[in-house]
Amino acid sequence: MRAHLLFRDQDFDPAQPLPAHADELFLDLGLTPLFDAMAGDDKIIRDTAQRVVLNGLFERHAILYRQDILRDALANRAAVREVYALAVAAIEREHKNYFGFISRSPGVVLHRSVDVMAMFVDMLGRLRRLADRHASRFRSEGFVTFFAMLARELDDRYFTELRDHLVRLKFRAGTLISAEMGDGLKGQDYVLRQPNLGQGGWLSGLIGRNPPAYSFTLHPRDEAGARALSELNDRGINLVANAVAQANDHVLSFFRMLRAEMGFYVGCLALADSLTAREQNVCFPEPLPIAQRVYRFNGLYDVSLALSKPEPVIGNDGDLTGKGVVVITGANQGGKSTFLRSVGLAQMMMQAGMFVGAGSFAANLCGGLHTHYKREEDTSMTSGKFDEELARMSSLIDRLDQNALVLFNESFQSTNEREGSAIARELVLAFQAHRIKVVFVTHLYDLAHGLHERGDPTMAFLRAERSADGTRSFRVVPGEPLSTSFGQDLYRQIFSDTQKPEPVA
């Protein structure tokens, strides 16, 4: 019994570690509002969403598999949420029955396990009825397979068999155990036996029909004997108690898996609802082969920013087909960082199989998303800021896979422009040569200008838009690097011309 709602042929791994640089991605792409919108207070959805989103897919068919399921979910919100709620309820009821310690007694294990199994059998019955009611409205391969699996595995005859065992496992008639003689004639290989029933009923099945049989009865005050006999009985039921307890774990892990996998889509529904309420479009992106170099989008916006602000945010249009290096320059607070984040978020959400924040979006898949941002404060006492940047760069390079995407935001500005530019240029050119896709937001004119001068058609140059009067549109448009970053604008705006601006260096 597998849900397989996240992967066509494998379970979601709830223990899959986040990538080593997850913290940087959280910070640089502003992921917290995204997961807040998906999960609210549901820790499982948050945990699953983080693992799914940060550990993206690298194959188009896998992405399309999820996109189909998500489309189904968007069309059948109530049914999806009902299945999710059922899984949550089953897990919570199991947890209430948890005895809180590892029992040393198979008798205790068996007793508890039979109770829990009875509850699970009830919940599985309800899941089965739910599937019967809703299955016909789902179209995606994932959901169709899932509902068919439930109908096949949880047939009526199977429920009868399960209930029959739940009665027998109480052993009201006594237990029959076989043994052999092991080391020092101690009993070994204790095996619980199903009494042969024939004429004579259960008692003769237990005691046997053919003598000799030798019996004894414990003295009522023989407490040590009673303990010993109880242990012998425990040895006999050890395996069956284990079998039922493990079966419970399997059913529990089925419900957990169902909760996690379904939870991802429930989270996507919540995200879609939040964005729709803010009148922001979402669309299913078009994933293109990893070897291509494409960005083609309309109304691409920063989802996290949209979730954090009451008013709608501005989107960008663009077509960067064939570009392996994108350099963005221009005014401070002109939307460069927002654009960079929108690119990163869309790439990441696309590779998680989600919709993205845009009117339309097409991009090649990337072999891993990495960010290298200017850090506001020096995090280390021993090494300087530039030193820290290079150390971070070095460990980033250790993690790079082929066809990775690296987003730079104002990197290498902690040294003088010439040195910073030289280092950045070497990096960009090396990445380009090794087919690492680069989007680089920079104030380093020497860098941007130098790259522009190369006239390389696989490089694109964008600029934060600024009209003649100095107001910003917060759009990013094609344009070659200019030698100032319009800090004067900002200065003027903040100081409202009450003071003379100081000359820009």
Add this chain to the structure above:
Amino acid sequence: MDDAYAGDSASPPSVGVVPIVRVRHTAHDCAGPKTFQSILFPPGSRALVDAPSQPPDVVRDLNLDQIIAAVTAGHEAFDLQPFFYAPLRDPDQIAYRHEVMRDLENPPVMARIRVFLSAIREVRETLARAAKLYHPRQKDRVLVDAVDLYVTEMEALARDLAVLPLRSRGFRDFAGYVAGHAASAAFRGMREDGEKAKALLGSIRYCVAIRGDSVTVRAYAGEADYSEVVARTFERFRQDAVKDYRVTFRDDPVMDSVEERILDRVARLNPEAFDFLERYAATHREFIDPVIDRFFREIHFYVLYLDYVRPLREAGLPFCYPAVSIRSKQTFVRSTFDLALAAKLTRENIPVVTNDLFLRGRERIFVVSGPNQGGKSTFARTIGQLHHLAAIGCPVPGRKARLFLPDRIHTHFEREETVVSLRGKLQDDLIRMHDILAQATPDSLILMNEIFSSTTLEDAVFLATQVMRRIIALDCLAVCVTFMDELAALDAKVVSITSTVVPEDPARRTLKVIRRPADGRAYAFSIAEKYRLTRAWLDRRLAR
């Protein structure tokens, strides 16, 4: 000084054998040669009493107690230390041990002996287990296991020893003894009875029905495994690996009252098997051959020593079988080292510096001077260890060695634990020295470490010169570690040795000791070297 060499130097020491378990030893009727008695002493060696059970002072002064403790660690129960304390003075007895040790250095032989050791250990553990049981049939059944282990091992050992390339007198005689033992009629009967007992008991399968306080024991009647039936039903829920809920029961080998009552009823259900078991135990209660038992203990002397030196050899340190003599004092060792120190350094992955040394012609005495921490005391200890290890028949540190077997090793080392008596330290030193000289013979080895350091240089030179002259006159072997350069040029019998430091790593402690005159200049040079203040060092260090 304690008397390190018990008894007449011509008589080999021997030590009482600890019985393997508390059973009466019975010698089996052997078809093979019965000449074999001990793997440590050749036939005809006179048995001795009074082997030291505590380390003699000389053993402690030379740090041999550390070596012996490490060698025998974990095997204290065998009481092997006396063999390591007691030197031999008969080259033939030493040769007997060298032969055995060389055989064991052949990996197939060592591997086979290890199998033997672990098998006998298991036999002993099994018997110890039986002794703790109460139910007589349980005891009997565990005895069957012990005998089975023993019989299986002895047969295999006889077979394997016959084809191994054994060269030593000890092993060849032992192989013959084992072959005779395993071929004896009593031995074979024991094996057949054991197999029958196991077969009879092993085929029994029974059922226990538990209803409240009542228990019924009967034969198994083909009932199905209900746990399997249940597991099959739940199979379809299977996801990934889950926790194991099986409770692990404490498997006390002793039976509780319910188990005993069940066992009694199983015995009534199967009278033939249980009657046989009872008769078996009455017949085969005592089964370990005393000679085998003694071999088991004594062979550890070799195995443990070789185990101890193995990591050192793997670290590249050489060991060799020294040529020993009770006549010639010509001494020669290449690439030798302090074994206790080397063991410690090797554990810490620190390289060990080795030294060459020799005494030829009339040379008898090493006078060792040079910088402190330069390995002077280590050198004196090394010489003492070499002679002791050679005298117990073990391979010694070094690539090639020729050593005199001294009648006794005398040490005059600084004793920190000695409370300074009223006589004062100098007087104490002198009395100890006097005692040594009174007992020493031309065949002794005297090791002196920083004697008379508690008085003025003039006094010390005078006293030490007097002692040295007596030693020179005695013509015995000696090592004198001293800060007094004067002692190095007393006589043609004296060889001057000075310690040095390793220029690249002045912190390293095991250092090179070389033959050269003690002129004081080497000392100053070495100190400069140690602190990297020589011209060459300064040039290099300032070049950056």
